[in-house]
Amino acid sequence: MLKSWLATLAVYRDRRMLAILCMGFSSGLPLPLTFGTLSYWLAEAGVSRTEIGLFVLVGFSYNYKFVWSPFIDRLPIPFLTRRLGRRRSWAVVIQLLLMAAIFALGRSEPRTELAAMALLAVIVAFLSASQDIVIDAYRIELLRPEEQGAGAAATQWGYRIGMLASSAGAFDAAAFGGWHYAYSIMAALMLVGLITVLMTREPAVPVAPVAARGAGFGAHLSLWAHEAILLPFSDFMRRRGWLTIVVFIILYKCGEALAGTMANPLYQQLGFTKLEVGNIGKFVSFAASLSGVALGGVLVARLGVFGALLLAGVLQMLSTLLYVALVLAGHNDFMLALSIFGENFTGAMASAAFVAYLSGLCSPAFTATQYALFSSIAAVPIRVLSAPAGWLVDRLDWIPFFLLATAACVPSLLLLLWLRRRIVGAPPLPADAV
Numbered sequence: 001m002l003k004s005w006l007a008t009l010a011v012y013r014d015r016r017m018l019a020i021l022c023m024g025f026s027s028g029l030p031l032p033l034t035f036g037t038l039s040y041w042l043a044e045a046g047v048s049r050t051e052i053g054l055f056v057l058v059g060f061s062y063n064y065k066f067v068w069s070p071f072i073d074r075l076p077i078p079f080l081t082r083r084l085g086r087r088r089s090w091a092v093v094i095q096l097l098l099m100a101a102i103f104a105l106g107r108s109e110p111r112t113e114l115a116a117m118a119l120l121a122v123i124v125a126f127l128s129a130s131q132d133i134v135i136d137a138y139r140i141e142l143l144r145p146e147e148q149g150a151g152a153a154a155t156q157w158g159y160r161i162g163m164l165a166s167s168a169g170a171f172d173a174a175a176f177g178g179w180h181y182a183y184s185i186m187a188a189l190m191l192v193g194l195i196t197v198l199m200t201r202e203p204a205v206p207v208a209p210v211a212a213r214g215a216g217f218g219a220h221l222s223l224w225a226h227e228a229i230l231l232p233f234s235d236f237m238r239r240r241g242w243l244t245i246v247v248f249i250i251l252y253k254c255g256e257a258l259a260g261t262m263a264n265p266l267y268q269q270l271g272f273t274k275l276e277v278g279n280i281g282k283f284v285s286f287a288a289s290l291s292g293v294a295l296g297g298v299l300v301a302r303l304g305v306f307g308a309l310l311l312a313g314v315l316q317m318l319s320t321l322l323y324v325a326l327v328l329a330g331h332n333d334f335m336l337a338l339s340i341f342g343e344n345f346t347g348a349m350a351s352a353a354f355v356a357y358l359s360g361l362c363s364p365a366f367t368a369t370q371y372a373l374f375s376s377i378a379a380v381p382i383r384v385l386s387a388p389a390g391w392l393v394d395r396l397d398w399i400p401f402f403l404l405a406t407a408a409c410v411p412s413l414l415l416l417l418w419l420r421r422r423i424v425g426a427p428p429l430p431a432d433a434v
Contacts, residue, residue: 016153019200023135024158028191030128032167034121045110046313049406058121061129070229085202087138098127137368140338140359141203149300152355156293208263232366249416261389271331293425295354306420308353317409319346323402
């Protein structure tokens with residue numbers, strides 16, 4: 001039994017997993033630079049809280065990247081695509097532009113160039129979301145179906161390390177040489193992904209058939225739009241139970257998001273200091289996340305995607321009850337560490353299985369467009385459905401609220417059981433059923 005589990009871990013020795021981890025690093029690196037890390041810099045420079053709060057809007061690109069994903073999925077880049085391939089050419093161009101945008105953002109002055117900083121932050125977020133489109137497609141196409149769980153774990157390892165570098169790492173660099181220096185270092189770290197892409201082969205996958213050339217530009221444009229924009233969505237909608245799949249994607253992380261939204265206000269009300277939350281949270285959450293995504297990848301390989309989703313989903317639901325235990329314990333450092341560990345460990349485990357599931361939903365001919373759509377569906381509703389969390393706490397109090405958040409996990413698990421029973425192995429609906 002132990003040997004079979006160790007054999008499952010052997011997939012992580014594949015050099016492609018190292019490449020995916022490095023690409024994940026470049027994917028996670030820009031995110032804090034447009035709000036989390038940036039907001040501290042702005043506050044330190046004396047920018048008002050109202051203006052800092054508005055900077056959260058610069059990240060809208062992450063939620064709507066499916067809008068321009070068909071262009072990245074299908075349009076070639078002149079001269080480069082023939083030399084590097086479809087995915088690598090887009091990755092190289094976007095990463096070079098992202099390096100320049102991060103460097104330019106770091107050279108700005110908050111007191112005198114706030115509007116320019118906001119614009120540059122929007123550009124960084126847009127390029128970062130565009131990079132995600134390419135890297136997600138690259139990862140899915142580079143791996144066989146049975147390797148997607150390990151690939152999901154590797155990319156999330158890299159993603160979290162990248163975010164740590166641009167948050168804690170950027171703070172350390174800023175303490176040493178100032179914010180201009182810190183952002184220059186972050187721009188240089190984008191070379192990790194760029195070099196990785198150049199050293200990794202282009203995935204050999206089929207491309208959706210190109211339509212016959214039309215008589216004129218308008219006809220050709222219409223045919224291209226049909227192939228690049230309509231076909232990826234109609235392809236997904238031909239699948240049996242596609243609407244149930246969409247609802248499941250929306251709900252799977254809903255309970256976790258609802259509870260996590262109010263975690264910091266709970267810590268503050270229980271009397272934990274910023275130092276306590278920072279020191280305990282930084283180390284415990286990082287260790288829990290890395291171990292959780294690794295185990296999630298192993299579970300996908302051992303139990304299959306549906307089995308891993310179910311087990312991780314149940315554990316994710318039960319971990320929400322640790323908040324109830326923390327409320328009952330009050331100001332207790334051990335319970336704080338346990339609740340942070342439980343939330344991050346089970347959440348990361350579920351995320352690894354979830355990413356593997358979303359990856360498996362993608363058709364090889366439309367990988368970038370479909371994965372961008374699925375990840376956007378998973379992201380946008382979570383923010384909407386978790387928005388009333390504070391209102392619910394005010395009316396229910398802490399323990400009933402966290403019990404409600406636990407119960408919010410149940411519908412997705414019931415849908416998962418239905419999908420596992422009805423969808424696995426079922427052929428797609430015929431084209432005329434769409």
